[in-house]
Amino acid sequence: xKTWKKEIYLEIKWAYQRAxxxxxxxxxxxxxxxxxxxxxxxxxxCEEELKSEYIDNNPDHKEIFEKTLKLxxxxxxxxxxxxxxxxxxxxxxxxxxxxxxxxx
Numbered sequence: 001x002k003t004w005k006k007e008i009y010l011e012i013k014w015a016y017q018r019a020x021x022x023x024x025x026x027x028x029x030x031x032x033x034x035x036x037x038x039x040x041x042x043x044x045x046c047e048e049e050l051k052s053e054y055i056d057n058n059p060d061h062k063e064i065f066e067k068t069l070k071l072x073x074x075x076x077x078x079x080x081x082x083x084x085x086x087x088x089x090x091x092x093x094x095x096x097x098x099x100x101x102x103x104x
Contacts, residue, residue: 032088042095043072045102064101067094 017024027034046065049055055062071091078087095102 035092039072039075039091042102043069045104046072049104061101064098068098071095 014024014026023034046068050062050065050069055065068091071087071094075085075087075091078085
């Protein structure tokens with residue numbers, strides 16, 4: 001198959017997969033890249049929750065959201081010489097350990 005035909009085929013294949021399943025095979029190339037799209041909304045969520053009126057009544061939530069913001073800042077300012085860094089592991093490890101807190 002010629003290169004341009006193969007590229008068109010793959011683009012159609014991935015579009016179909018995204019429409020049908022909500023993701024495509026390219027996610028397997030780098031989950032870290034896929035998860036990076038969630039950092040901005042996670043940051044916004046934590047900032048909004050810390051401004052909410054109930055936060056002072058929930059010190060556990062406050063601590064978790066503040067730590068999450070600190071880890072996001074560390075992640076955003078880390079030097080990435082390799083595909084994965086300690087800052088990335090720290091952020092997603094902490095997020096996974098506290099995933100039940102990120103809802104409103």
